Amino acid sequence: xxxxxxxxxxxxIGREIAINLAKEGYKVIANYNKSEKEALKLQKELQSxxxxxxxxxxxxxxxxxxxxxxxxxxxxxxNIDVLINNAGISDTKLFTDITEEDWDKMINTNLKSAFFAxxxxxxNMIHNKNGCIINISSVYGMVGGACEVHYSVSxxxxxxxxxxxxKELGPSNIRVNSIxxxxxxxxxxxxxxxEDIEELKKETPLGRMGETKDIYKCVKWLIEDEYTTGQVISxxxxxVIV
Ligand code: NAP
Numbered sequence: 001x002x003x004x005x006x007x008x009x010x011x012x013i014g015r016e017i018a019i020n021l022a023k024e025g026y027k028v029i030a031n032y033n034k035s036e037k038e039a040l041k042l043q044k045e046l047q048s049x050x051x052x053x054x055x056x057x058x059x060x061x062x063x064x065x066x067x068x069x070x071x072x073x074x075x076x077x078x079n080i081d082v083l084i085n086n087a088g089i090s091d092t093k094l095f096t097d098i099t100e101e102d103w104d105k106m107i108n109t110n111l112k113s114a115f116f117a118x119x120x121x122x123x124n125m126i127h128n129k130n131g132c133i134i135n136i137s138s139v140y141g142m143v144g145g146a147c148e149v150h151y152s153v154s155x156x157x158x159x160x161x162x163x164x165x166x167k168e169l170g171p172s173n174i175r176v177n178s179i180x181x182x183x184x185x186x187x188x189x190x191x192x193x194x195e196d197i198e199e200l201k202k203e204t205p206l207g208r209m210g211e212t213k214d215i216y217k218c219v220k221w222l223i224e225d226e227y228t229t230g231q232v233i234s235x236x237x238x239x240v241i242v
Contacts, residue, residue, distance in 0.1 A: 002223070003027045003077045005070070007060050007117060008087025010035035012186035013136065015042060016212035017084060017219050022046050022053040024220070029054045029073050031087065060087045060113035061105070070120035079128060080121045082223055085114035085158070086136040090188050095149045103150050110154035115161055118176075122169065131174035134222055135162050136215070139182050139240040142232065155180070159232050166230030175229040179218050182236025184210040205238030 003026070009018040010032035018030040019042065030053055032039035039055040046053050056072065058065040073080055088110045091102060114135050125131025140148055141155025159178050166176040183189060183200055189209075192200070201207055214235050222228065234240060 001025050001027055002081035003029070003073070003079050004082040004084065004223075005029045005031070005073055005080050005117075005121070006084040006086055007031040007113065008033075009055075010039040010042065012188060013181070013184060013212050013215045014084075014086040016216050017086065018042065018053060019046065020213075020216045020220070021223075022051045023049075026082075027054075027077060029056055029077075031056050031058055031060065031069060033057065033059045033087070060117065061108035063112065063116045066113060066117050067120050070117065074124055080124055081128075081130065082132045082134070083117060083121045084134045084136070084219065085117055087113060088136065088154075088188075090148065090151050092147050092191070093150075094147060098150050106150040106154050107157070110151070111157040111161070114158055118161070118165060122174075125174045126169070126172045129173045131169070131172070132223055133162075133165065133169075133174065133176040134219055135159075135176070135178045137162075137178040137180045137232065139180050139234055139236050141178075142180055142234065142242055143240055162232065163230050170229055175222075175225070177222055177228060177230070178232040179215060179222070180232050180234040180236070181215050182210050182234065182239040184212060184215060186212060200239070203239060204236075208237060210235060210237060 008014040009030035022028045058069040135158045137158040138155040140152040141159045144152045162176050162178040218235050
């Protein structure tokens with residue numbers, strides 16, 4: 001069975017993906033950083049249902065911690081077949097208020113992490129002539145979001161990484177794609193008011209916010225697919241159509 005490393009899997013979208021892939025029988029290594037309690041709960045819940053998952057603490061904004069995590073996984077499992085760069089943060093601020101510190105935190109967590117995690121697994125995937133990298137970006141990477149300029153830049157950067165890497169690694173049979181979700185019902189959107197959510201629904205042709213399972217379904221399809229690479233696929237209910 002394939003070995004899958006997913007970053008930021010203690011909560012939200014990553015958690016949903018990790019649970020479902022573990023239930024499908026994949027060997028899943030679920031990274032977390034601050035939410036140890038949630039990560040342990042996820043592991044316990046799966047174990048109580050007869051499934052297994054490994055959890056691993058690393059701050060993906062720190063390249064050294066990514067490298068140690070990948071080394072640990074490769075030593076233990078020999079291969080990483082699928083890397084899912086999901087860990088991310090958001091921040092809402094006026095452009096003129098964004099500090100260099102805000103920028104560094106955003107770029108290091110959302111973009112640098114995906115770059116160096118991909119680089120860390122690449123040699124193993126190239127050697128195997130097989131691999132799948134899935135980067136979780138955002139609709140804001142495609143169309144930009146006011147008051148989320150640094151977040152939008154980080155996600156546009158992810159899509160650039162996806163496209164360039166797909167070209168470079170395609171000849172080694174490694175597929176690289178982005179999933180760019182619309183608004184998904186997770187902690188990341190807990191600051192939205194009831195009115196905001198109603199407005200969002202009105203603007204969305206399919207009439208609802210996304211759920212984490214909508215993103216899992218897309219991930220599952222990309223893992224199984226064999227001919228899609230360099231693409232930005234956007235499950236967003238039609239909220240953004242480009
Ligand atoms: P979430 O519920 O806030 O969860 C974020 C996850 O990322 C947590 O598991 C968190 O782990 C992890 N994380 C954050 N910083 C980390 C770090 N330095 N090292 C390791 N893990 C870290 O957010 P979400 O909605 O599931 O978002 C997941 C991804 O989808 C993000 O990349 C986000 O940008 C993207 N996305 C979300 C939406 C949306 O509407 N929700 C839309 C478009 C794109 P700990 O708590 O353990 O630190």
